[in-house]
Amino acid sequence: MRGHMPSSPSIRTENLSIHFGGHAAVNNVTCAFHPGELTVIVGPNGAGKTTWFNLVSGQLRPSAGRILLGERDISRLAPSERAKAGIGRAFQLTNLFPKLSVLENVRLAVQSRARQGGRLFARAAALTGLTDKAMHYLAETNLTGAAALLASALPHGDQRKLEVAMLLAMEPDIFMFDEPTAGMSVDEAPIILDLIARIKADTSRTILLVEHKMDVVRALADRIVVLHNGELVADGDPGEVMALDLVREIYLGVGAEEVA
Amino acid sequence: MAQTTSAIGAAVPNSKAGRTFAGRVTVYGLVALIGLALALAPFLFPDVRSQEVAARICVFIVLVASYDLLIGYTGIVSFAHTMFFGLGAYGTAIAIKTMGPGFEAILLGGGIGIVAALVLALLIGLLSLRVKAIFFAMVTLAAASVMMVLASQLSDFTGGEDGITYSIPKLFAPATELLADADGKALRLFGVALNGKLALYYFVFISALVLFLGMLRIVASPLGSVLQAIRENEMRAEAIGYRVVVYRTAIFCIAAGVAACAGILRAVWLKYTGPEVVLSFDIMIDILLMVVIGGMGTMWGAVIGVVLMTLAQYYLKDLMALGAEASSALPIVPDLLNPERWLLWLGLCFILLVYFFPAGIAGTLMGKGVRR
Numbered sequence: 049m050r051g052h053m054p055s056s057p058s059i060r061t062e063n064l065s066i067h068f069g070g071h072a073a074v075n076n077v078t079c080a081f082h083p084g085e086l087t088v089i090v091g092p093n094g095a096g097k098t099t100w101f102n103l104v105s106g107q108l109r110p111s112a113g114r115i116l117l118g119e120r121d122i123s124r125l126a127p128s129e130r131a132k133a134g135i136g137r138a139f140q141l142t143n144l145f146p147k148l149s150v151l152e153n154v155r156l157a158v159q160s161r162a163r164q165g166g167r168l169f170a171r172a173a174a175l176t177g178l179t180d181k182a183m184h185y186l187a188e189t190n191l192t193g194a195a196a197l198l199a200s201a202l203p204h205g206d207q208r209k210l211e212v213a214m215l216l217a218m219e220p221d222i223f224m225f226d227e228p229t230a231g232m233s234v235d236e237a238p239i240i241l242d243l244i245a246r247i248k249a250d251t252s253r254t255i256l257l258v259e260h261k262m263d264v265v266r267a268l269a270d271r272i273v274v275l276h277n278g279e280l281v282a283d284g285d286p287g288e289v290m291a292l293d294l295v296r297e298i299y300l301g302v303g304a305e306e307v308a
Numbered sequence: 309m310a311q312t313t314s315a316i317g318a319a320v321p322n323s324k325a326g327r328t329f330a331g332r333v334t335v336y337g338l339v340a341l342i343g344l345a346l347a348l349a350p351f352l353f354p355d356v357r358s359q360e361v362a363a364r365i366c367v368f369i370v371l372v373a374s375y376d377l378l379i380g381y382t383g384i385v386s387f388a389h390t391m392f393f394g395l396g397a398y399g400t401a402i403a404i405k406t407m408g409p410g411f412e413a414i415l416l417g418g419g420i421g422i423v424a425a426l427v428l429a430l431l432i433g434l435l436s437l438r439v440k441a442i443f444f445a446m447v448t449l450a451a452a453s454v455m456m457v458l459a460s461q462l463s464d465f466t467g468g469e470d471g472i473t474y475s476i477p478k479l480f481a482p483a484t485e486l487l488a489d490a491d492g493k494a495l496r497l498f499g500v501a502l503n504g505k506l507a508l509y510y511f512v513f514i515s516a517l518v519l520f521l522g523m524l525r526i527v528a529s530p531l532g533s534v535l536q537a538i539r540e541n542e543m544r545a546e547a548i549g550y551r552v553v554v555y556r557t558a559i560f561c562i563a564a565g566v567a568a569c570a571g572i573l574r575a576v577w578l579k580y581t582g583p584e585v586v587l588s589f590d591i592m593i594d595i596l597l598m599v600v601i602g603g604m605g606t607m608w609g610a611v612i613g614v615v616l617m618t619l620a621q622y623y624l625k626d627l628m629a630l631g632a633e634a635s636s637a638l639p640i641v642p643d644l645l646n647p648e649r650w651l652l653w654l655g656l657c658f659i660l661l662v663y664f665f666p667a668g669i670a671g672t673l674m675g676k677g678v679r680r
């Protein structure tokens with residue numbers, strides 16, 4: 049399956065570690081990802097998946113190791129600079145602008161992508177190009193009807209969708225989804241998974257997805273990476289990785305928890 | 309669970325939308341009325357005291373609106389706003405004192421004041437807007453204190469505690485006739501002499517109007533929406549590609565520049581600049597109260613808050629004296645209405661306002677703005 053991948057990775061981490069006090073939440077993780085590849089990252093709660101994402105998108109600074117975007121070392125860049133360089137992130141815990149409208153939440157992401165945030169004397173509402181684009185991403189996520197509501201007024205499932213709409217609106221090269229369907233109802237989750245499948249169709253994009261649901265992993269993953277206690281313990285073809293004893297133990301444990 | 313929330317979510321906006329619409333109309337109506345009253349103030353309220361009140365309202369609308377850019381739109385708490393106001397005023401005053409009362413002195417001195425405000429804001433911003441809000445607030449407090457000490461110590465330039473008295477360009481002198489009638493006296497329009505005092509008021513009014521409209525434009529701009537995003541969720545604003553520290557510093561500088569412009573207007577109108585009228589913490593507290601009463605993060609709140617506070621400060625005593633006289637036959641009441649107790653009543657009004665309008669008057673009526 050990985051035979052047709054271009055050889056140069058779009059993003060990689062080298063010996064990446066972060067310590068909180070004495071505890072290594074991410075420990076010496078070296079891993080490379082390629083355009084056109086969808087990697088599912090699995091591991092029990094507390095394995096360090098979100099922390100690893102935070103290191104890559106810049107919310108945390110590593111204690112050791114590097115992050116490379118193409119050949120560029122981005123380990124010291126601010127999150128905003130990494131976003132401009134093409135790293136997009138949706139958060140596990142919903143992380144919106146609560147007292148702004150749903151449309152405004154997405155429009156802000158579009159505006160950032162269009163490098164229009166510094167404009168002082170234009171009227172934001174008159175920049176119809178940005179608004180149209182934002183409406184497009186709201187349509188993609190089935191949120192058109194909610195455009196005028198405050199983000200804080202949305203039900204949980206819709207807030208998760210808005211989180212994804214903002215990531216889409218950033219039009220990044222690297223998509224990082226952190227449990228995008230967590231807490232969503234059974235009929236909402238497929239909307240997000242369809243979207244991810246559509247993003248994947250564009251082979252210039254690299255997708256990292258933290259997800260527990262077994263059927264999702266089977267349907268979408270080109271590759272699975274397993275984190276455990278902050279360490280990378282397995283990496284490879286979905287079939288092979290899922291068959292490993294260690295993974296069955298960890299992963300089925302989590303799966304059981306999910307069902308309960 | 310999800311069903312209940314969505315049902316509530318669907319029901320609330322409808323009734324709320326109706327209320328917000330009525331609230332918006334009320335706010336715009338109030339603001340239009342105030343704008344009209346200020347535009348025609350010399351003709352509607354020609355006495356000297358009313359002129360004073362109208363001019364103070366114009367200047368403070370600019371000052372408070374520029375503070376709202378910080379506290380209401382971006383979530384920056386600063387206590388240095390009077391410092392920037394003072395820089396504009398002192399720049400103008402010192403230049404006029406040394407160069408004489410010409411427009412070039414106002415331009416040069418005011419310009420230096422604005423530049424000083426911008427540079428200081430840039431320094432404070434870059435050095436400390438990265439730190440927690442409370443530390444930033446402390447830094448601004450310290451800077452403002454230093455500026456007050458400087459103003460009183462460098463008395464050769466600033467006149468110390470006494471401040472500086474000066475004259476202003478001849479065009480603004482009451483003796484100047486803008487249009488003369490047949491007898492060579494100033495022409496009258498609706499009984500109001502077209503003299504330099506009138507020119508001075510309209511200089512203040514139009515400058516304030518232009519500054520206020522500029523700020524309205526800023527909050528509706530792409531930059532304005534980024535500021536609100538930063539206020540709502542700084543971490544997410546950064547994550548979608550906005551360099552928070554740069555945006556914060558930029559708006560801190562803009563607000564400082566506008567406050568300095570307000571300082572120029574104040575200095576020209578008063579023909580006097582001293583710590584009491586432009587630098588003191590009393591003024592800083594007035595600004596805070598005005599923005600809170602009016603409604604943070606609305607711009608219109610600045611207009612409403614300034615008018616209410618200023619009217620109360622100037623006329624509450626008079627009103628109470630009238631009330632005390634009218635009720636002199638009753639027990640206790642005249643005593644309560646003794647003008648000496650005006651601060652008590654002001655405080656009471658403030659508490660009631662905060663209770664009934666938790667997001668300020670404009671904020672609550674329009675269903676937006678920041679709740680404290």
Ligand SMILES: Nc1ncnc2c1ncn2[C@@H]1O[C@H](COP(=O)(O)OP(=O)(O)O)[C@@H](O)[C@H]1O
Pocket residue numbers: 068073091092093094095096097098099100
């Ligand atoms: N800011 C932090 N300070 C201290 N410990 C943290 C912090 N962030 C994460 N951790 C710890 O790091 C470990 C990994 O957490 P996390 O990355 O959220 O796991 P996952 O996303 O895989 O469930 C956990 O033990 C968590 O308690």
Ligand SMILES: [Mg+2]
Pocket residue numbers: 097098099140226
């Ligand atoms: Mg996590």
